[in-house]
Amino acid sequence: MDLNRPSVAAVIVAAGRGTRAGGEIAKQWQALGRRRVIDWTCAAFAAHPFVDEIVLVVPNDAPADWMPDGVCVVVGGDTRDASVLNGLQTVEDRFDLVLIHDGARPLVSADVIDGVLDALGEAQGAAPALAVTDALWRGDGGKVSGTQDRTDLYRAQTPQGFHLADILAAHRAHTGGAADDVEIARAAGLDVVIVAGSERNLKITTPEDFARAEQYMENTVDIRVGNGFDVHRFGDGDHVMLCGVEVPHGRGLQGHSDADVGLHTITDAIYGALAQGDIGQHFPPSDPQWKGMASHVFLEHARDLAGEMGFAISNVDCTLICEEPKIGPHALKMRQKVSELLDISLDRVSVKATTSEQLGFTGRREGIACMASATLIKG
Numbered sequence: 619m620d621l622n623r624p625s626v627a628a629v630i631v632a633a634g635r636g637t638r639a640g641g642e643i644a645k646q647w648q649a650l651g652r653r654r655v656i657d658w659t660c661a662a663f664a665a666h667p668f669v670d671e672i673v674l675v676v677p678n679d680a681p682a683d684w685m686p687d688g689v690c691v692v693v694g695g696d697t698r699d700a701s702v703l704n705g706l707q708t709v710e711d712r713f714d715l716v717l718i719h720d721g722a723r724p725l726v727s728a729d730v731i732d733g734v735l736d737a738l739g740e741a742q743g744a745a746p747a748l749a750v751t752d753a754l755w756r757g758d759g760g761k762v763s764g765t766q767d768r769t770d771l772y773r774a775q776t777p778q779g780f781h782l783a784d785i786l787a788a789h790r791a792h793t794g795g796a797a798d799d800v801e802i803a804r805a806a807g808l809d810v811v812i813v814a815g816s817e818r819n820l821k822i823t824t825p826e827d828f829a830r831a832e833q834y835m836e837n838t839v840d841i842r843v844g845n846g847f848d849v850h851r852f853g854d855g856d857h858v859m860l861c862g863v864e865v866p867h868g869r870g871l872q873g874h875s876d877a878d879v880g881l882h883t884i885t886d887a888i889y890g891a892l893a894q895g896d897i898g899q900h901f902p903p904s905d906p907q908w909k910g911m912a913s914h915v916f917l918e919h920a921r922d923l924a925g926e927m928g929f930a931i932s933n934v935d936c937t938l939i940c941e942e943p944k945i946g947p948h949a950l951k952m953r954q955k956v957s958e959l960l961d962i963s964l965d966r967v968s969v970k971a972t973t974s975e976q977l978g979f980t981g982r983r984e985g986i987a988c989m990a991s992a993t994l995i996k997g
Contacts, residue, residue, distance in 0.1 A: 624714035626735065628663040628777065629673045629705035632656055632721030633694025644677070645822050646721040647684060651835055655822060658724035660686045663717070665927040666731050670713065674721070675705045688926065699796050703789045710786060717777035718785075718799045722822045725834055726777065733813035734779040742808040743780045745800050746815035747772035774798060775815040784808055840996040842929065844891030846883040851985035858986070860938060860945070861952035861969055862914055862959060867943045871986060874903040878913035879988045880969070884934050884956065885913070887992035888920040892927055917959050929994040933966040939980050939987040945971030 632646045646656045653661075656674070663669045674689040685691050692708045694701030702718055709716065715738055719726065730746050737744035750773060754766035778799045785799065788806035796802045800810050818834050820827060855870020861880035871877035886896050894900075897916055901908045924931055934956065938945050945952075952969040960967070974980045980987050 623668065624738075625670050625712070626668050626715045626717065627671045627673060627709040627713040627782065628669050628717045628719060629675065629702060629709070630656075630659055630663065630689075630719050630721050631675050631694070631698060631701050631705065632659075633675050633677050633701040634698065634722075635677070647680075648828070650724060650822075650828060650831055655724045656721050657686050659719070659721050659726070660689055661926075661928040662724070662726050662728075663719070663731070664688055666728055668735055669717070669731070671709065673705045673708050675701045697794065699789065699792060699794060699799075699802060702799060703786075706782070706786045706789060709782065713782050715779060716782045716785060717779045719777035720821055723776055723819055724822070725818045725820065725831060727816055727818065730775070730814070730816050730819055731777060734777055737811050737813050738779050738781065741811040742784060743778065743800065743803045743810035744813050745778040745798075745810055746775040746819065747812050748775070748815045748817065749773075772812060773815070774800065775819050775821075778803075778810075780808070840929075841932075842891040842994040842996075844887045844889065844992050844994070846886030846888075846890060846990045846992075847988070848879050848883040848886065849979075849985060849987045850877045850879045850882075851979075852983070858943065859913065860948070860986075861936065862955035863948055863951045865943050865948050875901075875908055875911040875916070876913050879986050880936055880938060880952065880990075881913035881917050881956075881959075883988040883990040884936055884992065885916045885920045887934065887990040888917075888924055888931065888994070891992050891994045892920075892924060892929065894923060914959050917956075921960050924994055927996075929996045931960050931962055931966075932993040932995045933962070933968070934960065934990060934992045935968040936970070936988065936990040938969070938971040939974055939989070940971065940985075941973050941976065941981060941983050945969075 635644050647654055660672055663672050672689045674691050675694040676691055678693045692704050695704055734744045750768045750771040754768050755762045756764040756766055785803055788802050791806060792802045803810055850871040850873050852869040853872040857864050858867050858871045859876045859878040882897055889896055901916055949969050953964055953967045957964045957967045979985055
């Protein structure tokens, strides 16, 4: 964590029964695309670089195996504000800022989260909202009885952000019953600024909202491409490790780990697609614990990081550049190993080889170079 920025906790409220959405279980535990609603919600905050901890507030009868990975789980109360208070008390004195979010808003974007956090640099509280643009009526007995001026009216969204100590004190002083945390904050005298919300940041309430959310997901796909390049020189040895496969050879490759130039390059391609640096930043060669380490450890870390950030690895393409050893006889085994390590199908893994026409250090048989590309998809 950057010590120069405030620490941030996210409290995700998912203790409600969600009966209006239909189904045998509450809406937050129902499927939305290839995941559950709550999985999408938690993943959005897990992927944000400034969110340090996620607290998930759940019903007291929620099975343990329903819980997403990587979250702190706390049981909620009889009302929403009681559930939020339980979540806030879990992070008391440990964080500077808190984001309070509805578990049934699975499509919150990083931009909306950024807007709230940026505003808290100067404000006591901040919340996203959308200006009301439709005409508003008052009704009586099913008939229009009047109109309502929509000037300065907003549709409230979450996450609603606050300085943790302030909103915790406000909740403890509140007598109970509130539409949201902004109401509780204002009752305690806290000013809350409005930041830009998003139509995409909808709250699933009715069965139709599932269809709307899926439509947004279909129309918004985040595709990332990353590239990697690595080189290792030959040294003493009787084999080389390439893409997780031991290939007999009269010399070995030199490196701080097992010098698997193929896996190193694919790992860097994934980090690059995620904009998460390179292999040396995550596994410094100056650290003795990585000496001789099997390179699949590095690739698995990159794979898991992609998952935590909400991305699926679509495909990888790896090209080994060398005069020797011959790659062709081992290429299928290499593809199979990479497929296994990344948990993707074989037809999404390419491993091939080329020579440098006896030019340069690879042409002089001094080592092996490798380049790779990885495609990651979120949505």
